[in-house]
Amino acid sequence: MTIEGAAAERRSTAPVIAPVRPRKLAKVPFVELSEGRLQGVVSSGSDVERVYVSSVTAGDHGLSCNTNNNRPCGGLSGGSRPCGHLRALADAAVAQYGLDRVARYLKAALPDGAGDLWSGLHTTTAPNRAAEVFSGFLRHLAYLEVPPTTDPLPDLQWFPAAGVVRG
Amino acid sequence: MIADALRAHPSGLDEAFALIDGLDDTLVHGLARIDEERAAALESLAAAFTGSPLAARVTDAIGKIVAGTVTDEHLAVLAGARSALLGAVHDALLGGLDEAHGRTRAPWSVPAAPAASGPLLAGGRSWLRELAIAGWRGVDHEVAGGGAQTVQALLADPAGRRLAVLLDGFAAELRASAPVAGLDRIPVRRWADLWSRALLLAQEGFPVPAAAPADGRFLLLGVDLHEHPTVFRAQAHGLLETPGGEVRLVRASVAAAKVDTISGPSAWRMLAAFPVFRAALAGRRAIEITGMPLITTGDLLWDETCAVTGEAVDPFAVARVRLGTAIAAPAAPLDRHPAVIAEPVLLEGYTAGPESFDLGGVTVAVDLDRLPEAGPITPALVAASTACLGLLRWESGRWAVQPLAVQAVVRKKPVVAHTGDWALGPTEAKAAKAEAAAGTAVEVLSERAGRLLRK
Numbered sequence: 007m008t009i010e011g012a013a014a015e016r017r018s019t020a021p022v023i024a025p026v027r028p029r030k031l032a033k034v035p036f037v038e039l040s041e042g043r044l045q046g047v048v049s050s051g052s053d054v055e056r057v058y059v060s061s062v063t064a065g066d067h068g069l070s071c072n073t074n075n076n077r078p079c080g081g082l083s084g085g086s087r088p089c090g091h092l093r094a095l096a097d098a099a100v101a102q103y104g105l106d107r108v109a110r111y112l113k114a115a116l117p118d119g120a121g122d123l124w125s126g127l128h129t130t131t132a133p134n135r136a137a138e139v140f141s142g143f144l145r146h147l148a149y150l151e152v153p154p155t156t157d158p159l160p161d162l163q164w165f166p167a168a169g170v171v172r173g
Numbered sequence: 174m175i176a177d178a179l180r181a182h183p184s185g186l187d188e189a190f191a192l193i194d195g196l197d198d199t200l201v202h203g204l205a206r207i208d209e210e211r212a213a214a215l216e217s218l219a220a221a222f223t224g225s226p227l228a229a230r231v232t233d234a235i236g237k238i239v240a241g242t243v244t245d246e247h248l249a250v251l252a253g254a255r256s257a258l259l260g261a262v263h264d265a266l267l268g269g270l271d272e273a274h275g276r277t278r279a280p281w282s283v284p285a286a287p288a289a290s291g292p293l294l295a296g297g298r299s300w301l302r303e304l305a306i307a308g309w310r311g312v313d314h315e316v317a318g319g320g321a322q323t324v325q326a327l328l329a330d331p332a333g334r335r336l337a338v339l340l341d342g343f344a345a346e347l348r349a350s351a352p353v354a355g356l357d358r359i360p361v362r363r364w365a366d367l368w369s370r371a372l373l374l375a376q377e378g379f380p381v382p383a384a385a386p387a388d389g390r391f392l393l394l395g396v397d398l399h400e401h402p403t404v405f406r407a408q409a410h411g412l413l414e415t416p417g418g419e420v421r422l423v424r425a426s427v428a429a430a431k432v433d434t435i436s437g438p439s440a441w442r443m444l445a446a447f448p449v450f451r452a453a454l455a456g457r458r459a460i461e462i463t464g465m466p467l468i469t470t471g472d473l474l475w476d477e478t479c480a481v482t483g484e485a486v487d488p489f490a491v492a493r494v495r496l497g498t499a500i501a502a503p504a505a506p507l508d509r510h511p512a513v514i515a516e517p518v519l520l521e522g523y524t525a526g527p528e529s530f531d532l533g534g535v536t537v538a539v540d541l542d543r544l545p546e547a548g549p550i551t552p553a554l555v556a557a558s559t560a561c562l563g564l565l566r567w568e569s570g571r572w573a574v575q576p577l578a579v580q581a582v583v584r585k586k587p588v589v590a591h592t593g594d595w596a597l598g599p600t601e602a603k604a605a606k607a608e609a610a611a612g613t614a615v616e617v618l619s620e621r622a623g624r625l626l627r628k
Contacts, residue, residue, distance in 0.1 A: 011358070016194065017569050018512040020360040021542065022346040023402065026433050028611040035621050040348055041314045055624060074625070102434070145325065147622040149403050150615075152328055152430035154446045158472035159399075159428060160508045161339040161370055162406050163515060164363070167398035167545035168436055 018164060025168035026102045034098035036143045039111045044099050045139045047074075048091040058091040059136035059143075064112045068132025074140050086129045096123050175518070176535040178273035179572050183265035189258050192218045196255055197365040203308025204243050212239045218254060227254060243306055245298050249376055252369035259366075260509035266567050267514055271501070274516075278501040283469045285380035285505070293333055296323035297340060297375040301368060309353050309364055317347035328430070336374045338428070342401035343367040366512065373507055382505050384474060387467035389415040390483065391425070391460040392491045393453065394517050395562050395577025396593040398545045402433040405440040407596070409454065410517045410564070410577070412491060412499050413467075420499045422517065425450070425473040432618065437546040438599050439612040449480045454593030459483040471502025488578055488591065492519040492562055515564040520574065527556050530574065538573040540566060548592035549601060550576055557581040557588075 014020040035057075037046035045061035050073075058079055060071040071079035071091050081089030088096070099108045100123060109116050114126035195214030199207060207215070219235040222228045227250075234250035237243075271278055300320035307316050324341045327333035343364070350356060373379065392412045399406040406428035413423045427450050429443035444451060453460050465479035496519055504513055520537075523530040529538050543566075544550050555561070558579040566575055578591040599605040 013569060015358060015361045016190075017360070018363050018366050018510075019542075019568060020363050022360055022363070023349045025436055025546075028437065028607070028614070029434070030610075031434060031614045031617040035617055041318065049621075057621075057625070144626060145321075146432055147618060147626055148325075149430045149432050150618055150622050151626070153331075154427060154429040154444065155331070155334050156425075156427055156475040157334055158408075158424065158426050158468070158470065158474075159335055159338055159406060160470075160505070160513055161335065161342075161367075161374075162399035162401075162404070162408075162428070163513045164367060165342055165399050165401045165404075166543045167400040167405070167440075167547055169542060169544050169546055 019166060024103075024107070027104070029098060029101040034094050036146055037095060037098045037102055038142070038146075039099070039103065039108070040142070043135065043139075044095070044108060044112055045135065045142070046095045046098065047140065047143045048094050057140075057143075059139045060089075060091045060095045061132070061135050061139055062092065062096070062112060062127070062129075063132050066132075067112065067114070067127045067129045069129050070132045070135050072134050072136035074136065076134070076136055078134075084131055086131050088124065088129065093124075099123075175270075175273050176532060178270045179532075179535050179537055181269045181273075183262075183269060186262060186265065189262050192221055193255060193258055193362070193365075196251070197361045199308075200305060200365050200368065201309050201359060201361055203306055203311050204238055205241075205306045205311075206308065207239055215239055218258075221258070222254060225257075227257060243302065245302060248298075248302055248305055248372060252372040255365070255369050256373060256507060256510070259511065260506070262511050263504065263509040263514065266511055267504075267516075270514075270516060270565065274518075275497070276501055276516075277498075278503055279469075281469065281503045281506060283383045285382045287378035288332060288381045293323060293326050293330065294336070294375045294377060296320075296326070297336060297371065299323075300340075301372045301375065304347075304368060309359050309361075312347050312351055312353040314348070314351045317344065317351040320344050336371060338401075338404050339367065339371050339374065341403050343371060345402045366510070370510075380505070380507070382468045382470055384466035384468045386464040387413065387415070387473065388463050388465075389413045389461075391423070391462050391473070391480075392486055392488075392495070393457060393459070393593070394488050394492055394496065395564075395591060396454055396548075396596075397515065397543075397564060397575070397577060398547055398592060399428075400436065400440065400545075403430055405429055405431050405435075405443050407441075407444060407450070407454070407593070409450070409593070410515075412495050413462075413473075414495075420495050421471065422496075422499045422501045423467065423471045423473055425475045427475055434614050434618070437611060438595050438604060438608040439615060440547055441596055441598065442612055442615050444596075447475070447477060449477045449482055450475060451596040453480075453482050454591075454596035456482070457485055457488060457591065457593075459486045469502065470505050470508070488562055489519070489560060489580065489589075492517070511567045514567050515575070517562070517577075518565045518574065519560070519562055521560045523561075525556050525558050527552070530561070537565075538571060540568070540573040540575045543575040545592065547595060549590045549594050549599070549604070550579060550592060554579055554581050554583070554588065554590055557583055562591075 050056040071082040116126035199211040234247040327337035408426040466474040558581040560580040562578040563574040
């Protein structure tokens, strides 16, 4: 949410979503701040058919990490110390959204000048959300298979293409 | 002169926006919680329709909503009333501009066919009703995500694409903002715009304008880029020289679904299905078109099989010679809104400042928020420019120009930049390198889709 100033409340094209920053997707193809969680998908280092589905809840910082076949991640093993997948997920989120936005979403109180998200998280364990996060990832991928359209889509006048992130 | 239109302030404009703001404010807190002040605002809105064909329905719907009965039909009337007011604002602004330009605009005449209807629209209406009742302040993660299934289903149906793209962009903003109750500022007018447009589109029998095949030479003026997390669209503005000697202002648009991590110059890769379109933009070439459907709104329904790229033509030259007398097309009645005004204009002989052009006696703002990362135009180039091809837009009570192309002098050398220059990839070394790195996103995600989808 980027809206600033009273005038923006009465602007039809007030920008609402800050553009995401480019990042490498090979390790972590999918990250989102959604449904009260930082969640996403981390590619397995050893098996191209397998991915890990990892999430951190906002507020109580509950961790979850499972494979797409719903096996628990050995690194996390139901504990509250982040595994490599969760660390990769957090790094990707910070690269994509910036540390401030991720910390704000997770309600993490970062010590002054802290550059590491984990220093502001008091982690616990959380229920397995792999199935819903993974289906979210499949929906995400499915966009790449939606055919293009030449409809004039007049409503897109409300959505100017993202500018260069300046300043 | 254009200066007259830039200075003009149509009568009734402030009164119209006061009524619109009153309605928009009730959507902040939700139709389930209408206090006396907001009830009075809605009743003023109803009173403004006295004597119009909508009067009885607006009075009835607002009376019922204030009394606590919020049905789909009442909401459609509410969105319709808002749309009628904004349509009047649109007409006053565009009429003034046309008069100042000496622009001829074709009247709206061709009857439109009703669109397909179906259960998907009902799903959309149901989510929009839930939003209106909860109000923006009542939007939590669950309400924000409530339209997701409808959007997925609409995306799978070509006839539902327009509503799907709008709802998906709107829902993404609500999800990114949820829980909205905790926010200092809410985009009150924007969300009311998106909500009411979606609600009208979700009505059974929303009219679809008719198309007729067109022939001629399409001369490019410039390209405007649109984007939200799951769509990227290039909309070319140009002139169509018909075999009969007429010159008409037209647009052609190609759009692709995408995801948020594909943005900036690499988003052009998503438009791979349109090589003729992209090559014409990148090479600033004319396009010979044969039998391509053209709808009454001046929109060509782009079809690569009806298009052949021709010789290179300088858009500035086209604008100097032909733009002034070209015949413009009208907006579809239900699309009329100040935010859809995007009138091609050529500005020359101005003094460029960092955020505005002094045209001699009148200053026009430059919309620097509409300089996309996917094109080469920068604020510095605009500030150094001597000529600008752009779109005149009206926002926040004033006119502003969105540059689509500039001629500038940089280090004593002439430079020309068009938004479409990078349609086949950035032509500038640093941007090309960044695009090559970011562009692998498309490949990585396609590989993942190939392995994980359809299992």
